[in-house]
Amino acid sequence: MAIIQFPKDMKWGVATASYQIEGAVNEGGRGVSIWDTFSKTPGKVVNGDNGDVACDSYHRYNEDLEIMEDLGVDFYRFSVAWPRIFPNGTGELNQEGLDYYHQLVDSLLEKGIEPMCTLYHWDLPQALQDKGGWANRETIDAYINYAEVMFNEFKGKIKHWITFNEPWCVSFLSNFAGIHAPGNQDLQLAVDVAHHLHVAHGKAVIRFRELGVEGQIGYAPNVEWNEPYSNKQEDIDACKRANAYFMDWFFDPVFKGSYPQFMVDWFEKKGVTLNIEEGDMEIIHQPIDFLGINYYSGSVGRYKENEGLFDHEKVDTGYLKTDIGWNVYPEGFYKVLTHIGETYGDVPIYITENGSCYNDEPEHGQVKDNKRVDYLKQHLVSLHRSMETGVNIKGYLTWSLLDNFEWAEGYTMRFGIVHVNYRTLERTKKDSFYWYKQTISNNFFEV
Numbered sequence: 327m328a329i330i331q332f333p334k335d336m337k338w339g340v341a342t343a344s345y346q347i348e349g350a351v352n353e354g355g356r357g358v359s360i361w362d363t364f365s366k367t368p369g370k371v372v373n374g375d376n377g378d379v380a381c382d383s384y385h386r387y388n389e390d391l392e393i394m395e396d397l398g399v400d401f402y403r404f405s406v407a408w409p410r411i412f413p414n415g416t417g418e419l420n421q422e423g424l425d426y427y428h429q430l431v432d433s434l435l436e437k438g439i440e441p442m443c444t445l446y447h448w449d450l451p452q453a454l455q456d457k458g459g460w461a462n463r464e465t466i467d468a469y470i471n472y473a474e475v476m477f478n479e480f481k482g483k484i485k486h487w488i489t490f491n492e493p494w495c496v497s498f499l500s501n502f503a504g505i506h507a508p509g510n511q512d513l514q515l516a517v518d519v520a521h522h523l524h525v526a527h528g529k530a531v532i533r534f535r536e537l538g539v540e541g542q543i544g545y546a547p548n549v550e551w552n553e554p555y556s557n558k559q560e561d562i563d564a565c566k567r568a569n570a571y572f573m574d575w576f577f578d579p580v581f582k583g584s585y586p587q588f589m590v591d592w593f594e595k596k597g598v599t600l601n602i603e604e605g606d607m608e609i610i611h612q613p614i615d616f617l618g619i620n621y622y623s624g625s626v627g628r629y630k631e632n633e634g635l636f637d638h639e640k641v642d643t644g645y646l647k648t649d650i651g652w653n654v655y656p657e658g659f660y661k662v663l664t665h666i667g668e669t670y671g672d673v674p675i676y677i678t679e680n681g682s683c684y685n686d687e688p689e690h691g692q693v694k695d696n697k698r699v700d701y702l703k704q705h706l707v708s709l710h711r712s713m714e715t716g717v718n719i720k721g722y723l724t725w726s727l728l729d730n731f732e733w734a735e736g737y738t739m740r741f742g743i744v745h746v747n748y749r750t751l752e753r754t755k756k757d758s759f760y761w762y763k764q765t766i767s768n769n770f771f772e773v
């Protein structure tokens with residue numbers, strides 16, 4: 327038996343996102359988002375699921391807050407639905423939307439829970455998408471207008487701000503793979519979107535500092551780890567490209583002020599160009615106060631000519647998989663965190679998402695999600711190892727508080743430590759909730 331003891335100042339939390347939990351899509355003056363449009367496009371989401379009701383957290387947030395209070399978290403990471411603030415993306419401000427988030431934030435603060443606010447977690451106002459969305463540089467200005475309103479409205483209340491969640495998903499998954507909204511399949515478009523997200527991030531950081539907002543600002547890229555199958559140089563290089571697709575492409579512009587040249591060259595061979603305007607890289611290269619990291623899984627990979635974008639294929643190594651089909655790969659968590667520490671320095675890191683999909687259902691009022699407890703243990707061991715290795719981890723927020731709308735998988739995939747009955751909206755704390763509660767309380771756990 328081993329005791330995994332975290333430092334006294336370790337912070338613990340849970341994460342959610344607006345479109346995945348709120349529901350009430352036609353209430354409170356909310357405008358249409360690209361996920362309302364995408365989820366109602368036949369064939370895009372399993373079972374034709376959508377976020378119309380979701381967990382109904384728009385109405386039930388007090389119940390969710392009581393659950394979080396019982397859990398004993400330091401942080402609650404949530405996202406603001408831009409279409410609740412500016413129904414058309416810009417122009418008329420919706421006071422009802424601001425009021426809703428004031429109620430949420432005030433209730434968090436009353437309970438001694440720190441709000442960690444994600445400004446953009448994928449629900450772009452449809453009105454902006456109608457004008458090209460993130461492929462249109464004008465969306466950057468709309469985002470800064472929205473961010474500035476939020477900074478001014480919530481300064482003094484919200485002290486941890488995240489500009490973008492998972493820019494890889496917003497750019498490549500949504501505009502090259504076409505799996506998320508708006509569902510484009512165009513590599514040049516995806517690269518342009520990624521760049522505009524970077525510029526928007528940098529401008530938001532600049533504005534945050536200009537406004538003198540008390541608190542910290544960062545962003546939350548998602549990462550995976552691709553481990554070479556062998557020590558053959560072709561396997562090593564293939565995994566380097568696969569890792570850079572998620573990491574270097576989104577870390578280097580912020581931390582180094584440039585895109586990784588080997589990837590720029592690789593994209594150029596695919597006929598893709600980087601459309602960088604004068605001053606863009608200086609804007610992007612703003613120091614950030616913290617880095618959010620979202621990690622779920624990784625794979626062993628190897629070179630395969632003409633496979634995918636990067637002559638790289640994932641190899642099935644027989645690892646256990648979660649119910650969504652992703653490897654349980656805690657070693658990859660340690661590897662990616664130590665890689666980030668070695669490559670990007672001592673930036674404070676919050677794990678802003680880590681969790682697993684297991685679709686256990688309640689039996690006599692209990693949800694025995696033992697595999698999720700095992701996943702949490704194994705990944706918290708890896709996190710602890712990275713901290714022992716010197717990675718500057720400040721906190722860990724698990725994805726997610728609640729089972730919720732898992733994007734293209736709809737409601738078929740459950741990531742919550744609290745089960746949601748989507749018919750009755752009843753919440754049931756899972757065994758993993760009680761394990762996590764005990765871990766937070768002790769600040770250690772036994773393996």
Ligand SMILES: CCOCCOc1ccc(-c2cn(C[C@@H]3NC[C@@H](O)[C@H]3O)nn2)cc1
Binds near residue numbers: 491548620679725
């Ligand atoms: C190019 C081919 O791609 C095939 C599928 O590719 C992916 C990759 C990654 C994901 C993915 C989903 N999540 C969980 C969410 N993170 C944010 C929060 O909203 C959670 O719901 N993280 N990553 C999905 C699909």
